[in-house]
Amino acid sequence: MNDPEDYRDTPLRSYVLTGGRAAPADPGIGVDTLLKAMPNAASLPMEATPQLRALLRLCNGGVLSVAEVSAHLELPVSVVRILAGDLIASGHLHAHAGCFDEPSTDLLKEVLDGLRNL
Amino acid sequence: MAFATSDPATSDRAIAGRAAAPERSAYLSDTVTRTAKILVVGDFGVGKTTFIGSVSEIAPLRTEEPMTQASVGIDDLDHLDAKTTTTVAMDFGRLTLNPRLALYLFGTPGQRRFWNMWAGLAEGAVGVLVLVDSRRLAGSFDVLDQLETHVPAPFAVAVNHFPDSPAHSPDRLREALDLLPGTPVVDCNALDRASSIDALVTLAEHALTSRARKVGS
Numbered sequence: 549m550n551d552p553e554d555y556r557d558t559p560l561r562s563y564v565l566t567g568g569r570a571a572p573a574d575p576g577i578g579v580d581t582l583l584k585a586m587p588n589a590a591s592l593p594m595e596a597t598p599q600l601r602a603l604l605r606l607c608n609g610g611v612l613s614v615a616e617v618s619a620h621l622e623l624p625v626s627v628v629r630i631l632a633g634d635l636i637a638s639g640h641l642h643a644h645a646g647c648f649d650e651p652s653t654d655l656l657k658e659v660l661d662g663l664r665n666l
Numbered sequence: 667m668a669f670a671t672s673d674p675a676t677s678d679r680a681i682a683g684r685a686a687a688p689e690r691s692a693y694l695s696d697t698v699t700r701t702a703k704i705l706v707v708g709d710f711g712v713g714k715t716t717f718i719g720s721v722s723e724i725a726p727l728r729t730e731e732p733m734t735q736a737s738v739g740i741d742d743l744d745h746l747d748a749k750t751t752t753t754v755a756m757d758f759g760r761l762t763l764n765p766r767l768a769l770y771l772f773g774t775p776g777q778r779r780f781w782n783m784w785a786g787l788a789e790g791a792v793g794v795l796v797l798v799d800s801r802r803l804a805g806s807f808d809v810l811d812q813l814e815t816h817v818p819a820p821f822a823v824a825v826n827h828f829p830d831s832p833a834h835s836p837d838r839l840r841e842a843l844d845l846l847p848g849t850p851v852v853d854c855n856a857l858d859r860a861s862s863i864d865a866l867v868t869l870a871e872h873a874l875t876s877r878a879r880k881v882g883s
Contacts, residue, residue: 610693619727662763
């Protein structure tokens with residue numbers, strides 16, 4: 549690795565944003581897991597962090613993947629996975645699982661057809 | 667080098683305000699419920715981000731992950747200021763393939779230990795597209811070697827053409843890269859959308875035939 553553009557430092561350590569946790573609330577949340585805000589969910593509690601609020605506000609606008617949320621909020625994927633897990637557990641977000649298993653033959657065909665039709 | 671995020675107050679403002687309000691078109695259609703992913707890997711400067719930008723329906727996005735201590739010391743970071751060496755970046759893009767399915771293209775450094783920084787990145791991928799610069803093939807050996815020995819996902823090689831690239835035949839390149847006979851090699855111009863999509867089609871075809879062979883055996 550030798551491209552300085554690929555490195556950047558931030559003084560705000562990830563564990564501060566996640567309350568010291570390193571493991572995600574839900575191991576099923578990956579970079580391509582889709583997040584969607586639940587309609588009619590209760591307001592976030594008073595003590596919710598700005599990051600949690602920003603994540604929910606972002607997802608209120610429509611469907612995005614964990615990776616996209618991470619880029620828009622300028623937070624690491626590892627942090628977004630944890631925060632999203634919290635919001636799923638509290639009923640504010642709904643997740644469509646990303647693909648962790650080997651893709652099915654049907655999915656491969658669908659991808660190929662989709663690419664050919666672009 | 668961007669130091670804008672060095673100030674916690676600035677960071678917090680970005681998190682709470684500007685950064686959280688993307689264009690309407692940044693969002694997926696509500697009908698999309700499934701995703702597929704393709705990894706675009708390769709040596710630095712080989713054109714991963716250009717490739718992703720050519721095919722993506724959104725402007726390529728970048729996410730950064732703090733580097734674990736495991737990578738420090740393995741990688742040659744000595745010439746970089748210690749304060750600037752704590753994250754690794756991944757650029758990515760998106761293609762809505764049909765009303766229900768979105769394909770994500772994740773561009774990462776080729777070395778496997780970097781993929782591991784994004785949980786499950788390689789797991790469940792349709793395949794891996796290896797971008798190669800024919801002017802400096804040696805930079806790709808390490809990446810290809812790891813793909814052949816450690817990664818179950820099928821992969822294809824796309825040779826990105828730069829204006830001063832020497833004209834090698836695909837067979838010469840295959841030989842030079844010491845590829846297994848079944849691995850597809852395609853020419854590609856990462857600046858061109860149609861050419862880049864062709865490379866993805868080649869990979870998807872290869873993924874499907876690899877699967878058929880596996881199911882058949």
